[in-house]
Amino acid sequence: MSSTQSAVRSHAEAVQVSRTIDYLGLFILFFVILGGFHVHAMLTMGDWDFWSDWKDRRLWVTVTPIMLVTFPAAVQAIVWEHFRIGFGATLCCIALVLGEWINRYFNFWGWTYFPINIVFPAILTPGAILLDGVLILTNSYLATAVFGATAFALVFYPCNWVIIAGLHMPVEYHGILMSIADISGYHYVRTGTPEYIRMIEKGTLRTFGKDVAPVSAFFSAFVCILIYFIWHFIGRWYGTTKFLQQT
Template sequence: MSASQSAVRSRAEAVAVSRTFDWMILFTLFTVVLGGYHIHYMLTGGDWDFWTDWKDRRLWVTVAPIVSITFPAAVQVMLWYRYRLPIGATLCVVALLLGEWINRYLNFWGWTYFPVNMVFPSNLIPGAIILDVVLLLGGSMTLTAVVGGLAWGLVFYPGNWPIIAPLHVPVEYNGMMFTLADLQGYHYVRTGTPEYIRMVEKGTLRTFGKDVAPVSAFFSGFVSIIIYFLWHFFGKWFNKTDFISGEDV
């Protein structure tokens, strides 16, 4: 076979090769995103995602969406502009959560014996679905950033509340009140994570009384919009094919 000849001999064979290629690329993309996004999220969201006694109604709600909208924005750009696929955000989050569950189960529980009900990851799927569907319906990155980015911040807390609410039930212990999540942090000893490292319930949102979670979520949504724009540009830059000589691809 010469270089000018096709590698396939029929349309059926071409379709089969194309599908094989699809699965190879999808698998590669999934695992690369899993690794990269996981490291990014552990470094930036870290303890807020690791421990239930960090999952508060102010900083967790604010920080986790802001630092997690990054990869979805970048991957959405690539999959939308090159392939018109509105699955970038969901693909990232599904990959991230798979990696996180493997990590929490094998490392946090299997290796160091922290109970899984203390170290489960945050749920990001609802925001990812909204982000992808806004892109699908609007076909605009600007609209996705503004509407999807805001929604990403807003739905984070409701998406996690059914999971963490049981752990915010109060308990009296040795004459003090704790939430069950606080008590998990106290009971299950973390030698390298003293209590003062915990960044929870800090801030000046006192005007809003006990209803600070929606305010935090709005703030998180606004910043998520900005971060979406920023990472959308990273995604665009990363998807350039300038390194291929010859015609523009």
């Protein structure tokens, strides 16, 4: 067969081959990204995501978007430019949340018996959709970094509010003011339970009371813009098509 002759025999077969490769490619991309992103997520912000008594108004709100805008930025940099796929960030976050939910149900609950309402993962998809939406509408990585990454961080707390609000209700317990989440955490003792390990509500910002979450979210949004830029170029680097030696 000539080297220039097509490997397929008809236009119809070319379409079938192309579709099959698309499905296989999406499966591979989804699960490889899931693995890498999940390792990154659990070891950079995992403790805040594992336990509801870590999901505070300050560090959870700050750390989670900053750490999770990374892979979406890197994936967007390649899949939008090379393949015109406009759902890179959503794919990353859905993959991550799927991996987290499977784990929380079958392992946190299924193996070590923590109730699901202590170990549920954060909701990430709305921010990811906004990130993708800005990229699709503007076709600009700069606009995506400035507006998309900002939105990614700002919507994080409101999107999770419906699931976390009840657990932030204040209660008096043995004369001490706590939240429902705190009490749940103290009832389910973990090897990491000591209060000095639990990094929540640190610093004096909490004295401002009601303003803690918005201030944290805006700070997170600012850092997310910078992180988006950095990870955009990290994504480009990993998206290289170079060969180490040409023979």
